[in-house]
Amino acid sequence: MTTTHVDDEVIDSAAIRAFTEEFGDRATGMPPVVIVIAAFNEEGAIGPVVDALPGAVAGLDTVTIVVSDGSVDSTGKEARAAGALVCDVPVNRGQGAALRLGYRLAREGGARYIVTTDADGQYNPAEIESLLAPILAGQADFVTGSRKLGSEETKDPVRKLGVRVFALAISVLTGQRISDTTFGLRAMRAEVTGAVRLEQPQYQASELLIGVITHGYRVAERPATIHRRRVGKSKKGNNAFYAMRFAGVVVTTWWRERQRRAPGSAGRMEPAGAEPLGGAEPLGDGLTANDSGPEPKARPERGDGSDAPGFGPRSLKST
Numbered sequence: 001m002t003t004t005h006v007d008d009e010v011i012d013s014a015a016i017r018a019f020t021e022e023f024g025d026r027a028t029g030m031p032p033v034v035i036v037i038a039a040f041n042e043e044g045a046i047g048p049v050v051d052a053l054p055g056a057v058a059g060l061d062t063v064t065i066v067v068s069d070g071s072v073d074s075t076g077k078e079a080r081a082a083g084a085l086v087c088d089v090p091v092n093r094g095q096g097a098a099l100r101l102g103y104r105l106a107r108e109g110g111a112r113y114i115v116t117t118d119a120d121g122q123y124n125p126a127e128i129e130s131l132l133a134p135i136l137a138g139q140a141d142f143v144t145g146s147r148k149l150g151s152e153e154t155k156d157p158v159r160k161l162g163v164r165v166f167a168l169a170i171s172v173l174t175g176q177r178i179s180d181t182t183f184g185l186r187a188m189r190a191e192v193t194g195a196v197r198l199e200q201p202q203y204q205a206s207e208l209l210i211g212v213i214t215h216g217y218r219v220a221e222r223p224a225t226i227h228r229r230r231v232g233k234s235k236k237g238n239n240a241f242y243a244m245r246f247a248g249v250v251v252t253t254w255w256r257e258r259q260r261r262a263p264g265s266a267g268r269m270e271p272a273g274a275e276p277l278g279g280a281e282p283l284g285d286g287l288t289a290n291d292s293g294p295e296p297k298a299r300p301e302r303g304d305g306s307d308a309p310g311f312g313p314r315s316l317k318s319t
């Protein structure tokens with residue numbers, strides 16, 4: 001479904017209102033680590049995934065938010081039964097729109113760190129801790145898992161080639177060496193999600209990654225595992241369609257970010273999610289009142305990234 005910015009805001013606001021009414025203090029006083037999952041028709045998969053997530057990571061409590069948009073099965077019911085806070089969106093917009101809303105719920109609810117994973121059991125929850133570690137140590141602001149540094153179950157040569165080609169393309173375009181650009185298991189400081197412009201309704205991974213890099217956040221990779229989907233099938237279409245859409249997002253995001261950073265460009269961006277949900281007071285910069293996490297080396301200006309380093313080659317930060 002195609003929605004305009006105004007439609008999106010109306011849909012998000014209604015969903016946030018319903019979420020806050022349903023979960024009350026749990027929605028406005030989130031623990032430090034919030035795990036966000038976008039789920040679409042993931043009955044049979046989402047319950048075990050939520051069940052397997054850790055209640056604490058590195059000594060920090062977690063909660064899981066599942067954003068289910070337009071699911072016509074029992075995804076929401078199953079996720080609630082497993083203990084997740086579920087945000088039901090009546091229309092299907094895509095994984096990007098769902099994650100954007102989930103980030104907002106987490107950030108404005110007081111999260112310090114946001115972790116993403118998928119509803120289909122392709123990622124290993126035991127690896128969350130190693131992704132969060134560089135952030136907790138103050139060495140990174142955004143950490144993505146990498147199947148190239150870790151392992152993958154698929155034998156599909158086309159998917160494998162796609163991962164390599166997109167990693168090379170984004171590395172060349174941004175100057176940040178990256179080996180896996182579509183890994184769904186990631187960890188980041190919550191403020192990152194409010195600073196980067198997120199507009200892609202479905203193929204969101206490269207928009208987030210390119211935005212994070214071009215805002216000057218410190219990016220790292222950690223070895224991680226990706227399994228084959230065991231229940232249901234991919235919502236992203238076949239390989240050719242996926243690759244085409246993904247390539248389109250890479251090019252348009254790269255160009256948009258280049259324009260934003262061009263000398264003389266106003267480069268204004270709407271901060272995502274202006275209103276706190278109630279519990280946490282935003283302290284400018286997208287930080288919430290309970291944020292005491294490490295500072296980025298050079299904290300980018302919220303929304304305009306004017307102090308971010310250039311697009312040229314940068315030192316290798318991924319490990």
Ligand SMILES: Nc1nc2c(ncn2[C@@H]2O[C@H](COP(=O)(O)OP(=O)(O)O)[C@@H](O)[C@H]2O)c(=O)[nH]1
Nearest residue numbers: 038039040067069094095098118119234235236
């Ligand atoms: N809320 C929401 N989640 C989606 C949508 N499309 C995909 N997802 C979720 O995004 C995650 C990744 O999707 P998947 O189809 O497995 O993509 P793939 O792993 O890249 O092939 C899963 O948790 C899906 O349920 C959507 O339209 N809305």
Ligand SMILES: [Mg+2]
Nearest residue numbers: 118120122229
């Ligand atoms: Mg999947």
